[in-house]
Amino acid sequence: MAVSTRPAPCIRSVTGSAAAHSGAMVTSSSTLHRDIDEVLLTQEALAARVAQLGRQIAADYAGRRPLVVGTLKGAVVFMADLVRAMEPTPEGLQLEFVRASSYGAGTVSSGKVALSGTLAAADVEGRHVLLVEDIVDSGRTAVALLEHFKAMGAASVALVSLLSKPSRRTVPCEPDYLCFEVEDKFVVGYGLDFDEQYRSLPYVGVLRPECYSSVD
Numbered sequence: 001m002a003v004s005t006r007p008a009p010c011i012r013s014v015t016g017s018a019a020a021h022s023g024a025m026v027t028s029s030s031t032l033h034r035d036i037d038e039v040l041l042t043q044e045a046l047a048a049r050v051a052q053l054g055r056q057i058a059a060d061y062a063g064r065r066p067l068v069v070g071t072l073k074g075a076v077v078f079m080a081d082l083v084r085a086m087e088p089t090p091e092g093l094q095l096e097f098v099r100a101s102s103y104g105a106g107t108v109s110s111g112k113v114a115l116s117g118t119l120a121a122a123d124v125e126g127r128h129v130l131l132v133e134d135i136v137d138s139g140r141t142a143v144a145l146l147e148h149f150k151a152m153g154a155a156s157v158a159l160v161s162l163l164s165k166p167s168r169r170t171v172p173c174e175p176d177y178l179c180f181e182v183e184d185k186f187v188v189g190y191g192l193d194f195d196e197q198y199r200s201l202p203y204v205g206v207l208r209p210e211c212y213s214s215v216d
């Protein structure tokens with residue numbers, strides 16, 4: 001039988017309250033919910049903003065066929081919703097993914113962004129690349145990928161991110177399209193993980209520090 005070294009979750013429900021987009025009461029007794037201190041962005045707030053941003057991006061890319069590249073794994077949930085919010089055009093869009101990893105089982109970037117599964121230069125050259133991130137924190141991952149696609153000869157590169165944590169930047173990086181800014185707290189849900197957990201939560205919430213303080 002597998003034995004978890006993770007601290008036992010506290011038995012308490014979550015009442016999102018502080019942030020402008022919170023407010024949902026999470027009453028489930030599921031372990032994942034119990035590890036959340038505060039709901040920052042409810043499912044409804046996420047859906048509304050993603051729909052709005054999708055429409056804006058579709059309008060901006062009218063007449064072009066963007067190469068929409070999602071960063072695995074964190075961006076997968078956001079990307080699935082975003083592309084469905086982009087009004088279909090005759091040109092359409094192309095979906096691709098790259099794998100980038102730098103956090104592992106921590107809440108602070110290791111400083112080294114490991115890229116894999118990147119595209120062939122021939123697939124990127126002359127294309128309008130729209131990089132989709134779940135979060136821009138230190139900025140290292142997004143900058144590494146944007147530079148990578150520029151070096152491959154993209155006609156243009158733009159960054160769309162669900163979240164941005166500007167207080168944590170170590171390299172300058174400003175998303176071209178952003179859903180929400182968040183403060184300096186480790187957040188999970190809607191694709192974002194801690195040590196491969198919490199990605200399936202339908203909202204974005206602050207992870208209880210007790211859940212990672214023994215790891216970092």
Ligand SMILES: O=P(O)(O)OC[C@H]1O[C@H](OP(=O)(O)OP(=O)(O)O)[C@H](O)[C@@H]1O
Nearest residue numbers: 072073074101102103137138139140141
């Ligand atoms: O701005 P940064 O400090 O670079 O942080 C942002 C990146 O970190 C996370 O990826 P992670 O390494 O956790 O991989 P994952 O997407 O598989 O969770 C997140 O998904 C972003 O890609």
Ligand code: HPA
Nearest residue numbers: 137185186187188192193
């Ligand atoms: O706050 C965060 N949560 C989850 N993954 C992350 N990667 C960078 N920052 C974060």
Ligand SMILES: [Mg+2]
Nearest residue numbers: 074103193194
């Ligand atoms: Mg991660």
